[in-house]
Amino acid sequence: xxxxxxxxxxxxxxxxxxxxxxxxxxxxxxxxxxxxxxxxxxxxxxxxxxxxxxxxxxxxxxxxxxxxxxxxxxxxxxxxxxxxxxxxxxxxxxxxxxxxxxxxxxxxxxxxxxxxxxxxxxxxxxxxxxxxxxxxxxxxxxxxxxxxxxxxxxxxxxxxxxxxxxxxxxxxxxxxxxxxxxxxxxxxxxxxxxxxxxxxxxxxxxxxxxxxxxxxxxxxxxxxxxxxxxxxxxxxxxxxxxxxxxxxxxxxxxxxxxxxxxxxxxxxxxxxxxxxxxxxxxxxxxxxxxxxxxxxxxxxxxxxxxxxxxxxxxxxxxxxxxxxxxxxxxxxxxx
Numbered sequence: 001x002x003x004x005x006x007x008x009x010x011x012x013x014x015x016x017x018x019x020x021x022x023x024x025x026x027x028x029x030x031x032x033x034x035x036x037x038x039x040x041x042x043x044x045x046x047x048x049x050x051x052x053x054x055x056x057x058x059x060x061x062x063x064x065x066x067x068x069x070x071x072x073x074x075x076x077x078x079x080x081x082x083x084x085x086x087x088x089x090x091x092x093x094x095x096x097x098x099x100x101x102x103x104x105x106x107x108x109x110x111x112x113x114x115x116x117x118x119x120x121x122x123x124x125x126x127x128x129x130x131x132x133x134x135x136x137x138x139x140x141x142x143x144x145x146x147x148x149x150x151x152x153x154x155x156x157x158x159x160x161x162x163x164x165x166x167x168x169x170x171x172x173x174x175x176x177x178x179x180x181x182x183x184x185x186x187x188x189x190x191x192x193x194x195x196x197x198x199x200x201x202x203x204x205x206x207x208x209x210x211x212x213x214x215x216x217x218x219x220x221x222x223x224x225x226x227x228x229x230x231x232x233x234x235x236x237x238x239x240x241x242x243x244x245x246x247x248x249x250x251x252x253x254x255x256x257x258x259x260x261x262x263x264x265x266x267x268x269x270x271x272x273x274x275x276x277x278x279x280x281x282x283x284x285x286x287x288x289x290x291x292x293x294x295x296x297x298x299x300x301x302x303x304x305x306x307x308x309x310x311x312x313x314x315x316x317x318x319x320x321x322x323x324x325x326x327x328x329x330x331x332x333x334x335x
Contacts, residue, residue: 009048025224053127065115098128106145143171158177176191177203177205182250191332192276249310
């Protein structure tokens, strides 16, 4: 696999988002299946593995740490702080909380290092900017962790170009991670260019649009009760019915390109700019290998233009987050 620059690291141009193995899209897979996917990715040349404290409320970091510890020198490890599960009521039920205070970041890193069974995390993101805390203070805490040798580089997730520049003035930012795909084009407003100007990588999560840009249409009525897409407006019954109307033409473009729909989506990202690194996630080895095949797909400019005209911020129905989710991110939005 070809490589791309990610801060001080050279990583494979397609990474693995590990979230799906423990969190977000239905019930987590078995530990055995999670191990199969992780090791298959490593064997296939993936060198960037992305996890977070939030995913499974620590379970994902624990899985990645156990499985990948014997291979630690072979890959770049990314995790995230600033959003985690907290037992607020004292009843054992964890509630997602955004907390970017320096003392919380320090404690979160210590816990992540234990779960990941490593002495250092290569890339540590602030998962969400806690808007009650100046970004300079949160990044200052992360800079202290770099100084102490607990992390090697700093990333931010779901931030605007303005916030990125404020953070970068405190300490160089190696990467910004934000949702980016044909159906989520917000990074094109400002932050994608800001990353390029500052020398930061842009790590694209949900690069196949939370499954929308894969082969088979999603049956939204059959989603697991805990599937996070149930709270996302684009997957409501009415909005998704409208979005489904775009897929036949999109699948035809993929067929014309000689690739799968998921490969088309990932190849589109790889061709947009050399500082973009998509991190698709999956619970299936077959889907993993299909995703990685995008590295060998070359899209003709005419097909790219047709895809961008077909699926974009004007043709997709519904915002990407509900009001609560929207309030928690700092990304630019289209007028």
